[in-house]
Every structure is written in structure tokens, then in C-alpha cells.
Amino acid sequence: MTEKRTVFAYCKKCQENIGIDVNEGEVQSQSSGLATVLSIHGEPEHGIVVYIDKEYRVRGIEYPSQLRVERKRTTIIESTVATSFEESDISFGTLIDTFGDKRKNAIRNFSILITHVLLSKPIYLVHDDFSIGKAVQGRIEKLFSDQMNLIDVISHNEIANMPSDSLVFSLQMKKIMNKCVDCKTKVVEDMIKDSLKEDSSYFRFTYQVSKILYSYKKLKEILSEIDESILDTELSRRIMIEVDQIPYLLTLAELQGFDTSPVDYNGLGRVARSF
Amino acid sequence: MAFALIHYISLISAVALFIATAAVGKKYASNRNPLTLVFVIFILLFAVSMLLNFSKGFFEPAGIEDALLSKAGLSLGLIVTALFSSFLLYPLSVQYRETTKQKIILVVMAAMWLLAGYAAFILGTLEIEFTGVVDGASNFRMPMAILGVIIFESFVNIGILLLVVLREKDPTFRTRTLILLVGYTIFITAEMIDSIAHLAVIVPLVSMVGLLTMTYGILRE
Numbered sequence: 001m002t003e004k005r006t007v008f009a010y011c012k013k014c015q016e017n018i019g020i021d022v023n024e025g026e027v028q029s030q031s032s033g034l035a036t037v038l039s040i041h042g043e044p045e046h047g048i049v050v051y052i053d054k055e056y057r058v059r060g061i062e063y064p065s066q067l068r069v070e071r072k073r074t075t076i077i078e079s080t081v082a083t084s085f086e087e088s089d090i091s092f093g094t095l096i097d098t099f100g101d102k103r104k105n106a107i108r109n110f111s112i113l114i115t116h117v118l119l120s121k122p123i124y125l126v127h128d129d130f131s132i133g134k135a136v137q138g139r140i141e142k143l144f145s146d147q148m149n150l151i152d153v154i155s156h157n158e159i160a161n162m163p164s165d166s167l168v169f170s171l172q173m174k175k176i177m178n179k180c181v182d183c184k185t186k187v188v189e190d191m192i193k194d195s196l197k198e199d200s201s202y203f204r205f206t207y208q209v210s211k212i213l214y215s216y217k218k219l220k221e222i223l224s225e226i227d228e229s230i231l232d233t234e235l236s237r238r239i240m241i242e243v244d245q246i247p248y249l250l251t252l253a254e255l256q257g258f259d260t261s262p263v264d265y266n267g268l269g270r271v272a273r274s275f
Numbered sequence: 276m277a278f279a280l281i282h283y284i285s286l287i288s289a290v291a292l293f294i295a296t297a298a299v300g301k302k303y304a305s306n307r308n309p310l311t312l313v314f315v316i317f318i319l320l321f322a323v324s325m326l327l328n329f330s331k332g333f334f335e336p337a338g339i340e341d342a343l344l345s346k347a348g349l350s351l352g353l354i355v356t357a358l359f360s361s362f363l364l365y366p367l368s369v370q371y372r373e374t375t376k377q378k379i380i381l382v383v384m385a386a387m388w389l390l391a392g393y394a395a396f397i398l399g400t401l402e403i404e405f406t407g408v409v410d411g412a413s414n415f416r417m418p419m420a421i422l423g424v425i426i427f428e429s430f431v432n433i434g435i436l437l438l439v440v441l442r443e444k445d446p447t448f449r450t451r452t453l454i455l456l457v458g459y460t461i462f463i464t465a466e467m468i469d470s471i472a473h474l475a476v477i478v479p480l481v482s483m484v485g486l487l488t489m490t491y492g493i494l495r496e
């Protein structure tokens with residue numbers, strides 16, 4: 001088996017998904033369970049080290065700063081360190097459970113929060129113990145690789161003063177006090193559920209978040225340039241996201257004032273992609 | 276017990292289809308797409324109907340159990356065909372939401388189930404009339420109403436699948452769907468000839484080739 005596969009890894013330096021070609025045989029034969037792949041790309045050239053498991057899922061990305069680039073290539077290095085990605089100081093599951101008494105509600109609430117972040121809406125976490133609120137804020141911001149600045153911590157008696165165009169969530173009551181976006185968030189809920197199944201769920205979700213941020217950015221670029229209609233299946237290929245996730249991103253774009261009418265639902269294409 | 280080659284052919288088809296079911300089931304576990312779930316049920320029922328054909332080998336051909344299994348197999352065939360139609364038509368109805376076309380598509384979908392229901396009703400009241408045994412398998416006179424419904428719906432399905440193939444630009448999805456289409460067409464044609472002409476074991480062999488082709492299309496990455 002020497003089939004080639006393309007694995008996508010989100011490179012923070014490029015702010016883009018990088019396609020990495022790997023050999024099936026080389027990935028499967030890794031004794032440590034993880035294949036370590038060095039990808040050199042971009043302008044100026046730089047490298048990222050990507051850890052890929054046997055299911056072709058990216059389990060970790062490193063950004064070596066002292067890497068001298070000699071020529072363009074992608075190589076598999078036999079990994080001697082059986083790198084396993086430890087959870088951060090707190091497990092992803094624990095973070096999720098901060099957002100509801102039951103797992104199901106917590107996942108729903110957290111998806112609503114993520115949706116507000118994607119729409120760049122301000123978010124107020126309410127806790128009378130400021131330090132607890134700050135800790136949760138830090139963990140959420142880490143999911144977004146610290147690239148956003150939308151969250152603040154407030155106390156319960158400040159709730160009334162908050163703008164209506166924001167999300168206000170009480171960490172003590174585990175309840176949404178105010179939200180300004182109301183849409184289906186199943187896509188995000190599924191992302192969370194999938195991540196929770198993984199050993200390194202926190203990292204997994206971080207990766208999913210950066211992917212969806214990237215796709216959403218691309219979608220907005222395409223929507224603002226487009227002058228003729230486009231099939232959503234083609235859009236899915238161009239912004240590198242599953243076609244089932246497109247309606248969610250289109251809803252977000254509409255909420256941000258984009259015209260999504262050029263995007264046509266490809267019914268026949270759905271058939272070909274469903275089995 | 277009267278196992279003949281024909282029963283083992285059904286068994287091979289059933290096994291292949293169960294493998295395909297597992298593969299699509301795995302896909303459903305990760306994408307949770309309702310359309311994928313419908314396909315899983317479709318292919319699973321298909322597999323079960325092949326298993327029913329195989330289990331005829333446990334009994335005397337043209338006996339009472341054979342008649343029951345034949346009826347069960349036929350009703351599954353009706354459900355499978357109508358379900359496949361819904362699988363193919365539903366995404367189109369979403370595509371044309373809020374237009375007259377959507378209403379037409381939904382009416383067609385309902386008509387497919389009504390026809391299948393009508394055929395199932397006839398099947399329920401039917402006394403199976405065996406006409407003989409060929410190569411270990413019993414033959415019975417197939418009522419034209421049931422046969423007509425299955426053939427009509429299957430050819431509608433083939434037509435829509437053909438549209439999917441023609442419209443698809445992505446080569447990966449086009450090839451997979453084309454293989455599924457070819458396999459399904461071979462299977463339907465063989466079954467059609469079998470129920471009209473009662474030829475020898477060669478026809479079930481061809482229908483098995485059709486099903487194996489379908490399985491290959493599904494398992495192909």
C-alpha cells in the first residue's frame with residue numbers, strides 16, 4: 001500500500017490549511033502510533049511539524065522557530081519520542097461542563113458561545129469570584145489560540161448594564177442571561193462531541209476551531225467577490241469544509257450582512273456525498 | 276434442507292452488503308447526516324432480503340416456508356425500492372424548497388410509497404403459486420402488479436442516479452456513484468429477467484455481480 005493521502009493541518013503562520021501529502025504505508029508503520037511529518041511551505045518559507053495518527057487525524061502541530069529551510073519538501077521523520085499530547089491544565093470535558101448542569105445543555109450553551117465568537121460578538125462571563133471567571137476566560141481564549149479579544153468577566157450586579165448586542169452567560173447559574181444570536185448550532189455541537197471522544201480533546205477542539213475560523217474567513221472572501229451563482233458542493237471544496245457544515249456558515253454570513261443568495265443547494269451532489 | 280448454488284450466491288451477496296452496511300454505518304457515526312442514515316437502512320434491508328433468499332435453502336423448495344420467505348423477500352424488495360427513491364428525491368426537494376417543483380417532488384415521493392403499499396397489499400392477499408424448481412430454487416408466478424411497481428420505481432431510481440453522475444463534477448464522487456449505478460442496474464435487470472423468464476442459475480449469478488459492483492462502489496474511497 002503506497003497510496004498517497006492528503007492531511008490538512010492549520011498553519012498559524014499562514015493562517016491557512018496546509019495540505020500535506022503522506023504515504024499510507026509510512027503512516028501505518030509508525031511504531032509510536034504517531035507519524036511525525038515536517039512540512040516546509042509558504043513565502044517566506046517556514047516549517048511546521050505535524051503529528052498524524054493512524055486514522056490520518058492531526059494530533060499535534062509544532063512551530064519550530066530554529067528551523068533552517070534548505071529546500072521545499074515534505075518528509076516523514078521516524079519519531080523516537082512517542083509523543084502523546086497531554087491535556088492542558090484542565091480537561092476539555094471539565095471546561096464544557098462549566099456551561100451547564102447536564103452535558104447536553106452544556107454542549108448547547110458552549111456552541112452558542114462559540115457561535116457568538118465566530119460572529120465577533122462581545123461575551124460577558126458572569127461570576128462573583130473574578131478569578132474563577134478569569135480562569136474560564138483564559139481557557140476559552142486558548143481554544144482560539146489567543147487570536148481573539150471578545151471575552152470579559154463581570155459580576156452579577158453588572159448584568160443589567162451590558163449591551164443587548166452581546167452574550168451574557170452566568171457561570172454560577174450555568175445559564176444564558178442574554179444572547180443576540182439565535183440559530184441552529186448542531187455543527188458546533190457535533191464538533192464538541194467528536195472532540196470529547198478523543199484522548200486529547202482540548203487540542204482536537206482547538207484544531208477544529210481554527211479550521212472553522214479559516215473556512216468562515218474564506219467563505220466571506222468568496223461571498224464578497226462572487227458575481228455568479230455557485231453550488232454549495234463546490235464552495236465546500238474551496239473553503240475546505242464538509243458540505244453538511246455549509247448551511248451553518250451561510251447562516252453566520254447572512255447574520256453579518258452577506259448576500260448568500262448566489263449559493264445554490266446541490267441536491268444531486270448531496271446524494272453522491274452521503275454514502 | 277435443500278441448499279443449492281443459488282442459495283450460496285445469495286449468501287455471498289448478503290455478506291458483501293453487510294460489509295457495505297458497516298462501512299456506511301461508520302461514515303454515519305462520524306457525519307450524523309440523516310441522508311447517510313437512510314442509505315444505511317436501505318443497504319441493510321437489502322442485505323437482509325438476500326439473507327432471506329439464502330435461508331430458503333433450509334427448507335424444501337416450493338413448500339410452505341418457501342412461500343412465506345418469498346413473500347417476506349418481496350415485501351422487503353418493495354420497501355427497499357421505495358426507500359431508495361426517497362433517498363434520491365429528498366435532497367432534490369430541499370434544493371427546490373418553497374417552489375412548485377418541491378411540491379411535485381414530494382408528491383412523487385408519496386406516490387412511490389403509495390404504490391409500494393398497494394403492491395404490498397396485493398402481496399398480502401396473494402396465494403403463492405409455484406410453477407416449478409430450477410437449479411434448486413422454486414419459481415412462482417409473479418403478479419404483474421407487484422413486478423410492475425418494483426420495475427417502475429427501480430427505473431425512476433436509475434434515472435435519478437444517472438442525473439447525479441452526469442451533474443457531478445468531482446471525479447471521486449462521480450466514479451463512486453457511477454459504479455453504484457452500474458451495479459444497481461445490473462441487479463435490477465437480472466431480477467427482472469428472472470421473474471419473467473425463470474432462466475437458470477446464470478441470472479442470479481449476474482444479479483450477484485451487480486450487488487458486488489454496488490458494494491465495491493460504496494467501499495471505494
Ligand SMILES: [Zn+2]
Nearest residue numbers: 011013014042
Ligand atoms: Zn505555514
